[in-house]
Amino acid sequence: MMCLAKKFPIQAKTDYKMDYSQYMLTTEVRNKTAGIIGLGTIGSKIADMCQALGMNVIYWNRSEKQNKYKKVDLEIIFKEADFIFPAFATNEETSKLITDDLINIMKGNAFINIVNNPRELYNHDLLLNRAEKEEISYAFELYGNEKKMYEYKGNIMATAPYAFYTKEAIDRLVAIWCDNVINLVNDKPQNIVSKEK
Secondary structure (H helix, E strand, O other), X not given: OHHHHOOHHHHHHOOOOOOOOHHHOOOOOOOOXXXXXXXXXXXXXXXXXXXXXXXXXXXXXXXXXXXXXXXXXXXXXXXXXXXXXXXXXXXXXHOOOOOHHHHHOOOOOOEEEEOOOOHHHOOHHHHHHHHHOOOOEEEEEOOOOOOOHHHOOOOEEEEOOOOOOOHHHHHHHHHHHHHHHHHHHOOOOOOOOOOOO
């Protein structure tokens, strides 16, 4: 979010050349609206951080959550949010959540950060096209043999897929794994994945 707001991708692509034109005018996040799609563990943390930065937080979730944030329709997120954070779980219900119609109603100069959501859940090419036309700004993780960040036009932040790769996240995964093994040995299995028929 901060990299897009300060046009870091464009700064990097222009070798940090000083440019005080309208094109390089950046954005402050305070008093902007953050739209969170999915208010689970990750979405709630994003919401808390955005609020701490002085942002107005709205969210969409399949169910109502008991929290201090305002639940709105998904269309409102795309029409009104300055910064959009998809943070929903990937499953059959969410497979068509971000439609072309929603992408096309994003307000001008909006920012969208999509991390760790498979490309088949949304139209990556449409977001790239809008960002290259400088209608929106877009951050995503690179997968496979894609162009590198400096090869895109516009305010596009393309990074390696390291969002999950922190010492703390790995420590949590190890703790969950150990708890699963211990509980299974004690005949109290947890985190059971049901087999679909």
